[in-house]
Amino acid sequence: MSKNAPMPAAQDATARDRSTTNPSTKDGSTKDPWIHSDTYPMLRRIFLDHGRQHIKAYILAALLLAIGAAATAASAYLLKPVLNGIVDGEKFSGLRLLAWAVFGLFTLRGIATYLSLIVLSRTGNRIIAGVQSQVFDHLLRQDMRFFHDRHSTDFMARLAYAPNAVRDTLQAMITAFGRELLTLIGLIVVMFVQDPLLAALSLLTLPVAALLLGRMIGKVRKFARRSFDGSTLIMQTMQETVQGSRIVKSFNLEDTMRARMAAAIREVERSMNRVASGMAMSSPIADALAGFAIGSVIFYGSWRVTIQQADAGSFFSFVAALLMAYEPAKRLARLKLEIQNGLVGAKLIYEVLDRPALEMPRPGLPKLAVSAGRVEIDNLRFRYRADEEVLNGLTLSVEPNQTTALVGPSGGGKSTIIGLLQRFYTPEAGKIIIDGQDIADVDLASLRDRIAFVSQDVYLFRGTIRENIALGRLGASEEEIVAAARKAHAHDFIMGFSSGYNTAVGEHGAQLSGGQKQRIAIARAILKDAPIILLDEPTAALDSESEREVQKALDEMRIGRTTLVVAHRLQTIINSDRIYVIENGKAVESGTHAQLIAADGTYRAFFASQFGETVESFRVAAAQGRP
Numbered sequence: 001m002s003k004n005a006p007m008p009a010a011q012d013a014t015a016r017d018r019s020t021t022n023p024s025t026k027d028g029s030t031k032d033p034w035i036h037s038d039t040y041p042m043l044r045r046i047f048l049d050h051g052r053q054h055i056k057a058y059i060l061a062a063l064l065l066a067i068g069a070a071a072t073a074a075s076a077y078l079l080k081p082v083l084n085g086i087v088d089g090e091k092f093s094g095l096r097l098l099a100w101a102v103f104g105l106f107t108l109r110g111i112a113t114y115l116s117l118i119v120l121s122r123t124g125n126r127i128i129a130g131v132q133s134q135v136f137d138h139l140l141r142q143d144m145r146f147f148h149d150r151h152s153t154d155f156m157a158r159l160a161y162a163p164n165a166v167r168d169t170l171q172a173m174i175t176a177f178g179r180e181l182l183t184l185i186g187l188i189v190v191m192f193v194q195d196p197l198l199a200a201l202s203l204l205t206l207p208v209a210a211l212l213l214g215r216m217i218g219k220v221r222k223f224a225r226r227s228f229d230g231s232t233l234i235m236q237t238m239q240e241t242v243q244g245s246r247i248v249k250s251f252n253l254e255d256t257m258r259a260r261m262a263a264a265i266r267e268v269e270r271s272m273n274r275v276a277s278g279m280a281m282s283s284p285i286a287d288a289l290a291g292f293a294i295g296s297v298i299f300y301g302s303w304r305v306t307i308q309q310a311d312a313g314s315f316f317s318f319v320a321a322l323l324m325a326y327e328p329a330k331r332l333a334r335l336k337l338e339i340q341n342g343l344v345g346a347k348l349i350y351e352v353l354d355r356p357a358l359e360m361p362r363p364g365l366p367k368l369a370v371s372a373g374r375v376e377i378d379n380l381r382f383r384y385r386a387d388e389e390v391l392n393g394l395t396l397s398v399e400p401n402q403t404t405a406l407v408g409p410s411g412g413g414k415s416t417i418i419g420l421l422q423r424f425y426t427p428e429a430g431k432i433i434i435d436g437q438d439i440a441d442v443d444l445a446s447l448r449d450r451i452a453f454v455s456q457d458v459y460l461f462r463g464t465i466r467e468n469i470a471l472g473r474l475g476a477s478e479e480e481i482v483a484a485a486r487k488a489h490a491h492d493f494i495m496g497f498s499s500g501y502n503t504a505v506g507e508h509g510a511q512l513s514g515g516q517k518q519r520i521a522i523a524r525a526i527l528k529d530a531p532i533i534l535l536d537e538p539t540a541a542l543d544s545e546s547e548r549e550v551q552k553a554l555d556e557m558r559i560g561r562t563t564l565v566v567a568h569r570l571q572t573i574i575n576s577d578r579i580y581v582i583e584n585g586k587a588v589e590s591g592t593h594a595q596l597i598a599a600d601g602t603y604r605a606f607f608a609s610q611f612g613e614t615v616e617s618f619r620v621a622a623a624q625g626r627p
Contacts, residue, residue, distance in 0.1 A: 380431070
C-alpha cells in the first residue's frame with residue numbers, strides 16, 4: 001500500500017464496527033448491548049427488511065405448521081378413549097375408528113410438515129439471494145476509502161455466510177411460533193383438560209429453565225462472532241498463500257503460513273466448541289427439569305389412579321401429552337440461543353448496509369460533456385489523515401491533445417490527483433473542472449465514461465483475453481477488439497497462443513507476463529475510446545524490452561487525446577508537452593523537459609538522482625533539444 005493510502009478513515013470505520021460489536025464497560029470488562037436492549041429491535045428490523053416482503057409465504061408455512069401442531073395435540077387427546085376402550089371390552093369396537101383417526105392425524109402432520117419445509121426452504125433461498133445482491137450492490141456504491149483497510153476476504157465472508165443468518169433467524173421464529181409454540185399450547189390444553197392440577201404442577205419448571213438458559217446467551221453470541229472472525233482469517237491466509245505463492249516459496253515462508261493457518265483454525269475450532277457447548281447445555285438442563293416434572297407427575301398421578309380411583313385414560317392421555325410436549329418445549333428453550341447466534345451474522349450484514357454509500361446516484365445531475373478535453377485543477381486540498389495534508393492548494397492545468405506529466409518524490413500526491421479526477425475520493429476544498437464543468441456537479445458514471453485509466457497494478461478478470469479487452473466497451477465487435485489489440489501492440493503475442501484471443505488469463509492474469517498484461521490493459525483502455533487518458537506509472541514494473549513495447553502502445557493511445565501521466569522513471573515522460581513537479585502537495589515547477597533542465601531547480605536535481613549526469617551535461621542536452 002502506498003504512503004498515501006487512506007488507512008485512518010477505514011480504521012476509524014473498523015473501530016466503530018468493533019466498538020459496536022464488543023464495547024468496553026467502565027470496569028474494563030466487555031459487554032454486548034445487543035444481548036438485551038437491541039435484540040428485539042434487531043429482530044423487528046430483520047422482519048421489516050427481509051421478512052415482510054415474503055409475508056404470504058410465511059403465513060402459509062405457519063398455517064401448515066399449525067395444522068401439524070393441531071394434529072399432534074389431537075392425537076394425544078385421543079389416547080384417553082383408546083386406553084379406556086382397551087380396559088372396557090364393550091368399547092373395543094370403537095377402537096378401530098380411533099386407530100384410523102390416529103393414523104390420519106399423523107399422516108396429516110407429515111404432509112403439513114413436508115409442505116411447510118418446502119415453503120420455508122424456497123423462501124429462505126430467496127432471502128439469501130436478496131441479501132447477497134443488496135450487500136454487493138451497496139459495496140459497489142462505496143468510495144475507495146471504504147476498501148483500503150479491509151481485507152477482501154472480510155467482504156467475501158460477509159457475502160457468503162452472513163446472509164444465511166438472516167434466513168435462519170426468520171425461519172427459527174416462524175418455526176418456533178408456527179409449530180413449537182402452537183404444539184406446546186395444544187398439548188398444554190390437553191393436559192389441563194385431562195388433569196388441571198397435574199398440569200399446573202408440571203409447568204412450575206418452566207421459569208427455572210428460562211432463567212438457566214438465559215445465562216448462556218452472552219457466551220454463545222461472543223464466541224459466534226469469534227468464529228466468524230476466525231473463518232475470515234482462514235480465508236485470508238488461504239488467499240494470500242495462493243496469490244503470493246511465489247513469494248511464499250521464494251522466502252521459505254511455508255512454515256509461517258502453516259502457523260498462521262493453524263492459529264486461525266484453532267481459533268475457529270475453540271470458538272465453535274464453545275458455541276456448541278453453550279447450545280448443548282440446554283439439553284441436560286431441559287432433560288433434568290423434564291425428568292423431574294415427569295417423575296413427579298407419574299408418582300402423583302399413579303397414586304391418584306390406584307388409591308383414589310381416578311380415570312386411567314385421562315392420566316394416560318395426560319402423560320402422553322406431557323411427553324410429547326417435551327421436544328417442542330426444549331426447542332423453544334433453545335430458541336433464544338439460536339436467535340442470538342443468528343443475530344451475529346445479521347449484524348455483520350448491517351455493518352455494511354448501515355454505512356453511507358458515498359457513490360449513490362444523484363438524480364438530475366447533468367452528464368459530463370467533453371469537447372476539447374481541458375482539465376483544470378484549482379486550489380485543490382485533500383488529506384487521508386487528519387494530521388497529514390496530501391494536497392495543499394494544488395493548481396495546474398492539462399491541455400487538450402497534449403501529454404502532461406506529473407513527477408516528484410513518492411508521497412507527494414501524484415496518484416492522489418489521478419484518484420480525485422475519477423472521484424474515487426472527495427476533495428476537502430478546491431475544484432476539478434473539465435471543459436468548464438465542475439466534476440463534483442456532474443453524473444458520476446458519465447465522468448468515468450469519458451476517462452480511460454491504465455495503472456501499473458494491472459488487474460485482469462477471470463476469463464479470456466478477448467473478454468478482458470471487451471470490458472473496455474461492452475458490446476464491442478470482434479473487429480473492434482482486434483483493432484484495439486493491434487494498437488496496443490498486443491495482437492502478435494496473443495496470436496502466438498494456441499487459443500489466441502480465447503486464451504484464459506488465469507487468476508489476476510497469472511498465465512501472462514507483466515508486459516503482456518499491461519498491453520491487454522492498454523487495449524482495454526483503447527477500446528473504451530475515451531477523450532481523457534490517465535496513466536499511473538504504467539511502465540514502472542516492466543523490463544526494458546517490455547517497456548519499449550508498452551511505450552509504443554501508449555504513444556498510439558495518446559494520439560488526439562488529453563493525457564495525464566504519473567511517472568517516476570523520467571525517461572518515459574521527457575517528450576511530454578508539459579511536466580509538473582509535485583512536491584508536498586503543490587506544483588513547484590512546470591515546463592517542458594528542456595525548460596526544467598535549464599531552470600536548474602527541483603526537476604534537474606530529480607533527474608540527476610536517476611541518471612547521475614552533471615549539471616553541465618543537462619544544460620548541453622537542453623540546448624541541443626535532446627534528453
